[in-house]
Amino acid sequence: MTFNRFHLLFVLSALIGSLLFGCGGGGEGAQSQSAGAGASSPTLAWDPPQTYVDNTPLDPYRELDYYEFYVSIDANFTDNDVPVAQVAAISNVLSQDGRSYTQTLTNEFSLDNLLPFTQQGTVHYISIRSVGVDGLKSNFSAPVAWSLT
Amino acid sequence: MGAKFIIRTLAFVLCIVVFSVAAQAETLSWSAVTTYTDGSSVGSAAVTYTAVWSTSSNLGSPTALASSISGTSTAFNVTTAGMPRGSTVYFGARATVGGVDSALSTPLSWLVPSISPSSPANLRLQ
Numbered sequence: 001m002t003f004n005r006f007h008l009l010f011v012l013s014a015l016i017g018s019l020l021f022g023c024g025g026g027g028e029g030a031q032s033q034s035a036g037a038g039a040s041s042p043t044l045a046w047d048p049p050q051t052y053v054d055n056t057p058l059d060p061y062r063e064l065d066y067y068e069f070y071v072s073i074d075a076n077f078t079d080n081d082v083p084v085a086q087v088a089a090i091s092n093v094l095s096q097d098g099r100s101y102t103q104t105l106t107n108e109f110s111l112d113n114l115l116p117f118t119q120q121g122t123v124h125y126i127s128i129r130s131v132g133v134d135g136l137k138s139n140f141s142a143p144v145a146w147s148l149t
Numbered sequence: 150m151g152a153k154f155i156i157r158t159l160a161f162v163l164c165i166v167v168f169s170v171a172a173q174a175e176t177l178s179w180s181a182v183t184t185y186t187d188g189s190s191v192g193s194a195a196v197t198y199t200a201v202w203s204t205s206s207n208l209g210s211p212t213a214l215a216s217s218i219s220g221t222s223t224a225f226n227v228t229t230a231g232m233p234r235g236s237t238v239y240f241g242a243r244a245t246v247g248g249v250d251s252a253l254s255t256p257l258s259w260l261v262p263s264i265s266p267s268s269p270a271n272l273r274l275q
Contacts, residue, residue: 046269053265057228064266111274130266134235138268146274 041111042146044069048089048105049130049138058132060105064089068129069109070140071117075125077140084117085109089130111146123147177214178222182244182251191246195219200242201253204233208241208256217245227261235263 046067048060058064068083087109092101111126118124125143182196200223201211214230215223232238239256 042274045271045273045275047271049267049269051267053267056226056264058266059228062231063228063234067269108275126272128269128272130269132234132263132266134263136235136263136265138266141268141270141272144272144274 041115043108044111044126044128044144045108046128046141048107053138061090061103063133065131065133065135067106067109068131068137069114070127070129071114072125072127073122075143075145077125077127077143083129085113086131118146118148120148174224174226176222176224177240177242179242179254181221182246185246194246197245198242199245200240202230202232202238202240203256204236204238206239206256206258208239208253211241214240232261234261236261 048064050058050060052058066086066088069085069087070077070081071084072081087106089106091104091106093104094101114126124146126146127140127143129140130138177200179198179200182198183191185191197217197219198221199216199218200214201208202214203209203211212230214225227234237258237260239258241253241256243253244251
């Protein structure tokens with residue numbers, strides 16, 4: 001059984017239209033992967049960062065706060081894009097004896113949570129950003145394509 | 150050892166130097182102690198230094214950065230030292246001669262630099 005402090009922050013549905021259909025601009029751009037969606041949505045996975053942008057070491061257990069999730073029909077994400085969800089960087093997993101919690105790095109996320117921000121028959125791009133405990137955000141990760149058929 | 154007393158509090162000339170290299174070490178340095186509190190020279194006596202940091206401006210609950218070193222600087226890494234990025238920390242140092250400690254220096258405040266984390270890697274669907 002898993003208790004975690006995940007919490008999704010779904011922004012106003014009014015943002016969906018502009019988010020899904022209005023993104024553009026620069027960003028890292030490179031599409032890294034695509035996958036089809038069946039009856040059940042795939043899981044988004046990633047490797048948590050271990051460094052800061054200047055290559056100094058980062059302790060993700062202490063220095064990461066959460067991740068932001070971005071969805072768009074445009075693979076180029078910019079600072080004008082608005083996150084549709086966020087999840088804590090650390091989750092507390094209940095031990096088998098039920099007496100204690102173990103901190104675990106969050107490294108996956110069910111895309112079912114993002115379905116409200118998608119449209120069937122459309123390829124969407126997903127990117128995430130890590131946010132440090134001091135509030136500074138990383139660049140966008142290289143996006144992945146998510147084909148909703 | 151004669152009637153030498155407490156070592157003179159460091160005339161602190163602390164400076165933080167951030168090296169823009171991959172290793173990204175910061176360096177805390179201070180001026181050498183040369184005299185006792187009575188003004189007499191330390192002479193050739195061995196002087197060692199202990200450097201500490203704290204989130205408290207009065208250096209309460211200090212954490213050691215370096216202990217009993219003979220040099221007048223010490224390198225540290227913000228993450229390894231556990232310093233809170235984006236917050237102010239305070240440094241202090243004391244000298245020791247012949248087993249006698251000086252008072253801690255006047256605290257030096259330093260804003261621990263905030264840096265963006267790297268982006269998550271290997272984003273994938275599975």
